[in-house]
Amino acid sequence: MEYKYQATIALYQLADCSPKDDGTLPCECYHYIFEEENHADNFLPISERKPERVNSAKDQQKCSLIGLSCYLSAEEATKKWNRYNKYPDYAFEKSVGTILCKLCLNKEDGTATKDKEHSTHFNFYEYSSTNLKSKILEKKPITKQNQ
Amino acid sequence: MINFSKLKKIGDIDYFQGAFLSLFVDEPKGSLYLCSWLKKLDNSHLWLVFQVRATDVLSYMQQKIDHLKLSKRNIEKLYYLVEIGANAVVCNTTEISTEEFLKSPHLMAKEGLFFDEDSCEDEAELLAFLHQSKAFESFRLEN
Numbered sequence: 001m002e003y004k005y006q007a008t009i010a011l012y013q014l015a016d017c018s019p020k021d022d023g024t025l026p027c028e029c030y031h032y033i034f035e036e037e038n039h040a041d042n043f044l045p046i047s048e049r050k051p052e053r054v055n056s057a058k059d060q061q062k063c064s065l066i067g068l069s070c071y072l073s074a075e076e077a078t079k080k081w082n083r084y085n086k087y088p089d090y091a092f093e094k095s096v097g098t099i100l101c102k103l104c105l106n107k108e109d110g111t112a113t114k115d116k117e118h119s120t121h122f123n124f125y126e127y128s129s130t131n132l133k134s135k136i137l138e139k140k141p142i143t144k145q146n147q
Numbered sequence: 148m149i150n151f152s153k154l155k156k157i158g159d160i161d162y163f164q165g166a167f168l169s170l171f172v173d174e175p176k177g178s179l180y181l182c183s184w185l186k187k188l189d190n191s192h193l194w195l196v197f198q199v200r201a202t203d204v205l206s207y208m209q210q211k212i213d214h215l216k217l218s219k220r221n222i223e224k225l226y227y228l229v230e231i232g233a234n235a236v237v238c239n240t241t242e243i244s245t246e247e248f249l250k251s252p253h254l255m256a257k258e259g260l261f262f263d264e265d266s267c268e269d270e271a272e273l274l275a276f277l278h279q280s281k282a283f284e285s286f287r288l289e290n
Contacts, residue, residue, distance in 0.1 A: 053165035086260035
């Protein structure tokens with residue numbers, strides 16, 4: 001199966017970008033999106049968001065650039081969102097949105113790779129035929145904590 | 148004025164779909180710089196860059212101090228606002244004084260933003276580098 005962002009893999013010469021299926025899929029998971037349904041950045045990995053948030057040419061060698069961040073737990077996703085939103089001027093919520101989107105992902109949709117064995121976070125590498133909008137189970141505003 | 152393009156990246160201390168807080172070194176001097184994300188602009192991203200001691204970065208990674216305290220431990224009198232655009236090209240660099248930084252809450256993280264090992268992809272490499280830099284800092288102070 002071909003990845004949706006195969007052109008980026010080729011452009012940046014991500015030679016080692018062959019994400020391993022670590023058994024995370026199938027699963028229900030959580031991903032941040034913008035409230036506006038057709039927001040241009042919804043379901044886009046960092047490599048496709050313009051301008052990309054990179055601070056070194058070395059960043060463009062990272063396979064995770066074409067991965068979408070997802071969490072297996074709504075509580076963990078909410079906790080991490082609130083942590084990242086402590087960066088100056090609430091720039092994080094302006095960058096990823098304020099909605100927690102629950103998705104149902106299967107092995108036919110792409111490949112999932114956890115950063116660390118016991119992590120609830122994984123990168124999801126979408127196949128070209130996948131339509132993530134059709135995988136949405138639920139959308140809820142993220143609960144803001146102590147901000 | 149700092150030439151950010153000449154700094155070498157060691158790794159990302161905080162990462163979520165891209166870098167948030169990264170460590171750089173000015174070789175061969177060995178001076179360390181942190182590059183902390185501020186916001187997205189129209190054609191670039193704005194970053195706060197400042198010089199730090201390895202000891203202070205280690206304190207942050209050991210959760211002894213938060214991001215706000217770390218950013219106030221700049222060892223120079225200047226902070227740099229660096230705009231980085233497509234393909235990691237530096238578009239603009241502006242200096243601001245420590246006084247100006249301290250009067251600019253929009254440039255500072257909220258209190259309680261502590262290191263999170265789940266968000267650090269390069270922890271082992273960063274710690275190894277920082278311990279080596281710390282030893283080098285101690286050697287320079289003693290001599």
